[in-house]
Amino acid sequence: MNFDLQGIGMTSRRTRLRLIERLRKNGIQNEAVLEAMTEVPRHIFVDEALAHRAYEDTALPIGHSQTISQPYIVARMTELLCSGWKPKRVLEVGAGSGYQTAILARLSTQVYTVERIAPLLEKAKLRFKALKLNNVSAKLSDGRWGWPEQGPFDAIMVTAAPEQTPSELLEQLADGGRLVIPVGGGNEQMLKVYKRQGAEIEESSLEQVRFVPLLGGVVR
């Protein structure tokens, strides 16, 4: 696969900067997050036919009934994980296109990401390579179990919604670590943040969001 990293017209840096201004207006304040989103070309994370829409603030289909998350949501969740510190080890559940992974890779030391649909994971890996992201480890697996061999993690981000927060993910949270996750069974879910302090886990609910469901098993 050949990626047009530079982009022209609707995929150019200028178009991307307009999206960044919109995110700012909508309340995203973390400069490091905004910079990462300025640097990562979202248009290479969708099919060419949709590339001209990559800098609209909207979710887009990536095949297999999945979507690349809306830029505002990517920014918001990343801000929640990264505000006030730089997490070293990050786990993402649901690599999908790999866009959110690429943003996290710019803001942490090492990102571990899992995806249950093999063809999506393969494409995401090609994009990591094209962007020379050498601090990303990606594997095909059911992320409801986390990635226990690599834990504990300073930050865990789940980009698909379970009905309830998997206890395995809370267990893989390091002391001082944060988990950001959409929770709920219906069409809309609640975005939640969990913070671990020793044995204590503090939970807060932020806003209504819409995610695809967190499903079991892998698809080859």
Ligand code: SAH
């Ligand atoms: N972060 C992605 C969002 C993709 S949508 C992006 O920015 O493109 C959510 C993804 O989670 C889908 O690719 C879906 O296949 C994946 N997913 C759902 N349940 C999963 C599970 N149990 N383990 C791993 N990935 C899962």
